Amino acid sequence: MTIKYKTIKDIKIMLSQKEISNAEVIQEVYKLIKENNHLNAFVTLNEDNSIKKAEALDNKPSNLPLAGIPIAQKDLFCTKGLRTTCGSKILDNFVPPYSATVIKNLENAGCISVGKTNMDEFAMGSSNETSNFGNVQNPWGENLVPGGSSGGSAAAVAAGIVPAASGTDTGGSIRQPASLCGITGLKPTYGRISRWGMIAFASSLDQAGPMARTAEDCALLLNEMCSHDEKDTTSLNEDIPNFEENLNSPLKGKKIGIVKDIDLSSLDDDVVKIYEDSLKEFVSLGANLVDISLPNLSLSVPTYYVVAPAECSSNLSRFDGVKFGHRSNNPKNLEELYVQTRSEGFGDEVKRRILIGSYVLSAGYYDAYYKKAQQVRRLIKNDFDSAFSDIDVIMTPTTRGTAFEIGSKGSDPIQMYLEDLFTISANLAGLPAMSIPNGNLDNKPTGIQIIGNFLDESSILNFGHMFQKSTNWHMYTPEGAKQ
């Protein structure tokens, strides 16, 4: 009996039928982590605690919905008593005195947080190469990036170490690594999941979400992750549906918006073909394709690269060496303490974004950049609002291609920024979006993105689940297709 490559649903059955004990599940997780040490997917492990929790469950069975399910937590969520680094040297010694709401919600549902996963520093990156703890390797190939920023979480699920991981998505940080690692990852509507305890990158864009092998598992996780949290005023006070309920609803007559403004000619022909094949699959399931226009979509990336750096430049000011985290040695005076601590503590990409943020907010540039970008952001949101009046979901490729080689996009930041071309707009508009595996090119997975209307995660999950019922791309693993 192994849990490798198993879904949450599989493990729940294995546990309920006593094919495996809770302790055995967790012990195997740690065995798999060690076997996959080369992936560098984990930054900090929570082994003793996790085994104790599993043993307690064996002694006293629980009927919590996710009892005993091992989950890897992105190292961006504060975990009480467990080191939380956000992939940065500036927090390499930080042990939070409190836990994020989403961590609490998952643990209250019975999940066991086995460890903290590697990530791009402060979630700024699309390849996991900006982590202070070294890059993560994509389980699909020795020199391939897993994507980012939730690269450790994606790699841990893709390698079959855990059935589930948490991620965060500011411009595609769940969906892009999910696509590059061949798993399913969902960014919910902005405000669905509390941001309390999530270390902020760009507050108006950040959203936590589940990463798993299937849409169905994402629904199970999302059910537990969402809550209205009084500690986060941007946490939505809306009904939280049971996301499992709508999974099997027929797609007949449902409408998929296809964005005619997207120029697919810059993508590999093979990637485009896989995407078009997936659309055909949806049509065969009864859905209709509808051309829609999102005229300002191409402005998403430049808009994002004003808004996100602006917010991050301010959000990261608290890392100053005074109250927590790293402080440089023997600063002569306060100014030196600030400058040395921050210069030593942050990596190049984080510094670049802080500088851009300071620039676009500074006197004389605010209107031309920051205000302008927020105005364009509204135009982008308006485009989505009018498009959704007539359709159920929108589909695009998740990424421009498959996983690229480590170091291949290193020198030009803009090349890396364009990685997020398809994913960023959902963050700007606050919409839910998911990536599911839809193909394989030279033994590298591809993904398709499903964007939903505000608060309509159910439709996305429905489309994803129906697709996964009729295809088996999500069953592919680096070791070949699995049952």
Next chain:
Amino acid sequence: MDKKTVTTISYLSRLKIDDGKEEKITKDLKNIINFVDQLNDVDTSNIEPLTNPLEKTAKSRTDEVTAKNLKKELLKIAPSSNEDYFLVPRVVE
């Protein structure tokens, strides 16, 4: 975006650019700014900026003290503190 601007925003951000990297950073920032400059071609007159995708209003708190005394825990995670205070090099006013 030139070296002088980079110096100013580095100061505002309390970041030091290593001597060797100055040119590269200036070039990167210049490219990024050139890239986002395409926003200037968009007509946004009379468009209200969207600062948060939730166009809602905030709930607020009632005025109650809910915090516990966390002094020990908080001073413990500080890089430098004594039994009462967080410590930094003497600030001269």
Next chain:
Amino acid sequence: MSWETVIGLEIHAQLSTKSKLFSGGSTKFGAEPNTHVDLIDMGLPGVLPVANKEAFYKAIRFGLATGANINQTSSFDRKNYFYPDLPKGYQITQMTKPIVEKGSIKITVDNSEKIINITRAHLEEDAGKSIHDLFEGETGVDLNRAGTPLLEIVSEPEISNAKEAVAYFKAIRQLVTFLDICDGNMAQGSMRCDVNVSIKKSDDKELGTRAELKNINSFKFIEKAINYEIERQIKVIESGESVVQETRLYDSEKNETRSMRSKEEANDYRYFPCPDLLPVVISNKELQEIKNNLPELPEEKEHRYVKEINLEESEAKIISSSKTMANMFEEASTKTDDAKLVAKWLVGDVSALLNKDNIDIDESNLTSENFGILIERISDSTISGKIAKSVLEEVWKSGSNVDKIIETKGLIQIQDESVLEEIAKKVVESNPSQVTAYKGGKDKLFGFFVGQVMKETQGKANPQTVNDILKNILD
């Protein structure tokens, strides 16, 4: 040609909420360092602010009392700068949509009235405290104050001299204490002010370059700092140089202002809307409720005292000038049928003592309760007015309970007529020549006999009774 001074004040008033503006941390003053610090006040990674509604209500009271516009939808912005007692590296404040805009307040200087317009009053969070002189080579940071709600009240540059500035600050202080939104305690830093000063030639249309004097926390220093700064600016300009726009610190020991080098470097606060906080909306119902419950303001009190209690206008003005004194008056008036007596004591003896010590009623040892007892003991004839005076002086010094002073010093008025008659007889017998003179027509000598009886009784005799008895014996 003469110089004209243009002054604007930015007053920071700590709002007297129980908890902080964005956290459940306590705002109580004087606690052990760093014991009132919530995760949010500490600015830990991942924490988020949630606004305290009460702070809005208090700010709105100020807006209503100054006839200002209330922005029922107001939002927060971040002001970015680094300082050890600013935990997040930014201060949350209201830059674009302040809760209160365009109010005004009346000040009186040398008996003439002037209206000072208030540009805006906005909510923001206070910083912590940096302690520079406690540790060798190090600055200590206490975050207890971090996140305490402040109302920053910004005046138009319509103040013309130091006296007006003080009058304006006093008027604002009086108002916020009456509104019960700030305790007005300047020694504890509950109210602080920054002063913008510039000068220009009388016929210049444009304002001169201003200097900002930081964090002045007493009326005396405001006046001195402004007057010093005006002189300095005149000297600078007359010597052919120009005034630099800068922040200056007032040194009360040397009575001078000097440039704060640390703030001199170009700062750019990079204000932008706080993405963690959605706009806060005050409903019409909430606004109406605040209107309905607005406390009586000084001017209203003054009119009521004159109209309903028949106080002299001058008395009513003095009593209603401070919340504490008005409270003392109203509480003590319940202990007697003679409210005018209470006013007489406050305007007379109490005010005299305040003037002598040059302090504020809040800084004195006299409590409202103790003053009430004093009035009660005068009214029920336990003590005479003269004794009451000495009791008040004792209270002034020690703060002891009035009844305790009366008891331990045996000051209870002698009411017993037979005792007083015996003393009076003795006084008359031992002063035969004065008796002869009195009977010969020297009426004024009656006072001499009263005085002697009072002396014998150490002032404890009821003067009216003594009068009656002496009249009986002598006439």
